[in-house]
Amino acid sequence: xxxxxxxxxxxxxxxxxxxxxxxxxxxxxxxxxxxxxxxxxxxxxxxxxxxxxxxxxxxxxxxxxxxxxxxxxxxxxxxxxxxxxxxxxxxxxxxxxxxxxxxxxxxxxxxxxxxxxxxxxxxxxxxxxxxxxxxxxxxxxxxxxxxxxxxxxxxxxxxxxxxxxxxxxxxxxxxxxxxxxxxxxxxxxxxxxxxxxxxxxxxxxxxxxxxxxxxxxxxxxxxxxxxxxxxxxxxxxxxxxxxxxxxxxxxxxxxxxxxxxxxxxxxxxxxxxxxxxxxxxxxxxxxxxxxxxxxxxxxxxxxxxxxxxxxxxxxxxxxxxxxxxxxxxxxxxxxxxxxxxxxxxxxxxxxxxxxxxxxxxxxxxxxxxxxxxxxxxxxxxxxxxx
Amino acid sequence: xxxxxxxxxxxxxxxxxxxxxxxxxxxxxxxxxxxxxxxxxxxxxxxxxxxxxxxxxxxxxxxxxxxxxxxxxxxxxxxxxxxxxxxxxxxxxxxxxxxxxxxxxxxxxxxxxxxxxxxxxxxxxxxxxxxxxxxxxxxxxxxxxxxxxxxxxxxxxxxxxxxxxxxxxxxxxxxxxxxxxxxxxxxxxxxxxxxxxxxxxxxxxxxxxxxxxxxxxxxxxxxxxxxxxxxxxxxxxxxxxxxxxxxxxxxxxxxxxxxxxxxxxxxxxxxxxxxxxxxxxxxxxxxxxxxxxxxxxxxxxxxxxxxxxxxxxxxxxxxxxxxxxxxxxxxxxxxxxxxxxxxxxxxxxxxxxxxxxxxxxxxxxxxxxxxxxxxxxxxxxxxxxxxxxxxxxxxxxxxxxxxxxxxxxxxxxxxxxxxxxxxxxxxxxxxxxxxxxxxxxxxxxxxxxxxxxxxxxxxxxxxxxxxxxxxxxxxxxxxxxxxxxxxxxxxxxxxxxx
Numbered sequence: 001x002x003x004x005x006x007x008x009x010x011x012x013x014x015x016x017x018x019x020x021x022x023x024x025x026x027x028x029x030x031x032x033x034x035x036x037x038x039x040x041x042x043x044x045x046x047x048x049x050x051x052x053x054x055x056x057x058x059x060x061x062x063x064x065x066x067x068x069x070x071x072x073x074x075x076x077x078x079x080x081x082x083x084x085x086x087x088x089x090x091x092x093x094x095x096x097x098x099x100x101x102x103x104x105x106x107x108x109x110x111x112x113x114x115x116x117x118x119x120x121x122x123x124x125x126x127x128x129x130x131x132x133x134x135x136x137x138x139x140x141x142x143x144x145x146x147x148x149x150x151x152x153x154x155x156x157x158x159x160x161x162x163x164x165x166x167x168x169x170x171x172x173x174x175x176x177x178x179x180x181x182x183x184x185x186x187x188x189x190x191x192x193x194x195x196x197x198x199x200x201x202x203x204x205x206x207x208x209x210x211x212x213x214x215x216x217x218x219x220x221x222x223x224x225x226x227x228x229x230x231x232x233x234x235x236x237x238x239x240x241x242x243x244x245x246x247x248x249x250x251x252x253x254x255x256x257x258x259x260x261x262x263x264x265x266x267x268x269x270x271x272x273x274x275x276x277x278x279x280x281x282x283x284x285x286x287x288x289x290x291x292x293x294x295x296x297x298x299x300x301x302x303x304x305x306x307x308x309x310x311x312x313x314x315x316x317x318x319x320x321x322x323x324x325x326x327x328x329x330x331x332x333x334x335x336x337x338x339x340x341x342x343x344x345x346x347x348x349x350x351x352x353x354x355x356x357x358x359x360x361x362x363x364x365x366x367x368x369x370x371x372x373x374x375x376x377x378x379x380x381x382x383x384x385x386x
Numbered sequence: 387x388x389x390x391x392x393x394x395x396x397x398x399x400x401x402x403x404x405x406x407x408x409x410x411x412x413x414x415x416x417x418x419x420x421x422x423x424x425x426x427x428x429x430x431x432x433x434x435x436x437x438x439x440x441x442x443x444x445x446x447x448x449x450x451x452x453x454x455x456x457x458x459x460x461x462x463x464x465x466x467x468x469x470x471x472x473x474x475x476x477x478x479x480x481x482x483x484x485x486x487x488x489x490x491x492x493x494x495x496x497x498x499x500x501x502x503x504x505x506x507x508x509x510x511x512x513x514x515x516x517x518x519x520x521x522x523x524x525x526x527x528x529x530x531x532x533x534x535x536x537x538x539x540x541x542x543x544x545x546x547x548x549x550x551x552x553x554x555x556x557x558x559x560x561x562x563x564x565x566x567x568x569x570x571x572x573x574x575x576x577x578x579x580x581x582x583x584x585x586x587x588x589x590x591x592x593x594x595x596x597x598x599x600x601x602x603x604x605x606x607x608x609x610x611x612x613x614x615x616x617x618x619x620x621x622x623x624x625x626x627x628x629x630x631x632x633x634x635x636x637x638x639x640x641x642x643x644x645x646x647x648x649x650x651x652x653x654x655x656x657x658x659x660x661x662x663x664x665x666x667x668x669x670x671x672x673x674x675x676x677x678x679x680x681x682x683x684x685x686x687x688x689x690x691x692x693x694x695x696x697x698x699x700x701x702x703x704x705x706x707x708x709x710x711x712x713x714x715x716x717x718x719x720x721x722x723x724x725x726x727x728x729x730x731x732x733x734x735x736x737x738x739x740x741x742x743x744x745x746x747x748x749x750x751x752x753x754x755x756x757x758x759x760x761x762x763x764x765x766x767x768x769x770x771x772x773x774x775x776x777x778x779x780x781x782x783x784x785x786x787x788x789x790x791x792x793x794x795x796x797x798x799x800x801x802x803x804x805x806x807x808x809x810x811x812x813x814x815x816x817x818x819x820x821x822x823x824x825x826x827x828x829x830x831x832x833x834x835x836x837x838x839x840x841x842x843x844x845x846x847x848x849x850x851x852x853x854x855x856x857x858x859x860x861x862x863x864x865x866x867x868x869x870x871x872x873x874x875x876x877x878x879x880x881x882x883x884x
Binding site for chain 2: 035047055056066067069070073074077084087089094098106117118120162166170171175200204211220241243246247311312314
């Protein structure tokens, strides 16, 4: 036997270190350090996790074997040990064997992967249908069967803390950058079909606990499904670069029991209806400005910036712009917010008349803009009717 | 020239990476705006791929291929000249966009529409820079093919060529086949933006996903354009320092060729999440996993070359060994990414970032470092400082792992790529990764010092340089004469063997 004791000891140590590193990364996944993929809360996410672990085990074992041979060689076959180099340069048998073995391994991996993919692809027999639409930078959710539409923006405390040199510790914000003002509420135990699409650029809808992500592409609708088994709040975020606010469009799914879900649907319908008939209210300048400031932060600030200066060459300034200062441009200003222009999205369907009136009043009476103009919800309504 | 240029670009691209890691050091936004961060991510990738790794590969080819096949020089010197001088202008175009209104391109180096169409004034500069770089690379590739097929010395049969030459011939064909596709794709972007076409706009009857298909039909072979020359370099270095012939020369050639051919059939594994039909996803999953076979053959051959050799561990060998281990780790994560249903979780996360940096930094760039140490004595006539070289190796190898290994965990835990700020649960690993990044950046300065010191002087190198080296380049003096072989040498079987 040419196996030396020292070599055996080395190999044992090497495998122990390697194996423990590997175990650390799989079994002892400390929550705070987030070492491994989540097992998730759906049957599919569990399968995906298992497939991930299988392939991780396979490559780790191959890695240990291959690198052990290599390091054995590095330690044994070195010139300083006085060895004479061998002369062999090929061996057809060996080469055929080590072509066939990897081939067999990948076939063994491909079979369960194919089955899993087929299960993921089957969106039939779903009970609830949601359409998720990506905007720069927020998500819109349409409950197709319920006639409910909600918008989901980054939560206000995260917006504040995420400003450059804000001086606010991100730890103080509730789930920093992973919290929204409105969550997507879903019932547990039902098969839910989630369609993804986008209005401007490509986004991707991803909640790791559901086990998949899918691109949201303007002009196309992608079909997906999930069954959430456990109540809870599951967080994710946009996963396809979509411009400046890419890191700031989180996704929050709130899974609740079916009863609670039905109640939520009723409440939301009532709330949305009451929002629509705001057209006849008359509000004071202060009310409009304070409400407008909040609307601005959630919808406008990402492009036009907190100081209203925009970004030169991409996003125009509001501060000092003719559109937001000249009296004769008031109708044009309202029109642009409702219907959008160029890469600016149309806010008409996202915001109520009161929201639009207040944000326009706010922008015309903030920073250097001191027009004194007051826009009322009825002005917005009038513009919509044209 | 190419090599100096690519080293400069390596440091420009590297300083962008330092900005990225500095911003990601802690949660919260400290140094740059999100828009500028995105343009750093975009330009870092373009500079590193087109400015650092590709020109370095072409530079090595220009210098070493004529010497290795017994030719006086490259076949088409004027074309070579033009191919080089296009590049500084192309990068002047690209880098100047960072100072324009609206900033540099910020949609990712993959330039996906519709996002890329929102680029400001930088847009036409981006498109034309990509065009110029493509033209430059195609000319370089034509030159290499012309040289290898016409100027080999008598007796230098195809199956006697050093593997570095073989991998470059195959790479050159990949370049010629794939770059025109990229040129077509970016031209379509240009007309979509300025001339009212709608190739990629659904509103006009186009398809944004079409761009991704075209781009990755170029993009995946591009990965092997970066990696194959590295395979060639490693296949030169390991036999030299193991003092034993390369194991399975013929299977190495066949494996390289099959990787190159397969690389044209796997492009959609970059886009599993766009919503392909299931049959398409299955096809691309199988084809992708298949690439593991020839790649595995290469790794096994390298290890069999070491087996029962008489190894010594100078800096080039150290980098080559690290390449074998770390590139293989990158290959493992690549196999995992190739499994479609699981890729739905991995896709566009830091797991992918870790994967391609293992393949490109500890893969391609480590191989380039190895080649620099390996051939520096030949080029300059002086030995480099071996002690400093070893320090550079250990510093690079350790810091690169501290930099990229934790990114696997970040990706699995759910951190998407290309974000300037992140949730606090990702803070610890990002800090470790950034520290590794800074250490890696600083240790590369040592490399510049070693190279300059070697050029200026040092122990004189013999023609043979390394006692285990075989091949025509080692029969010449160090440094070689201006026209390497003015009289074609006679290549016999014995010259290449041990």
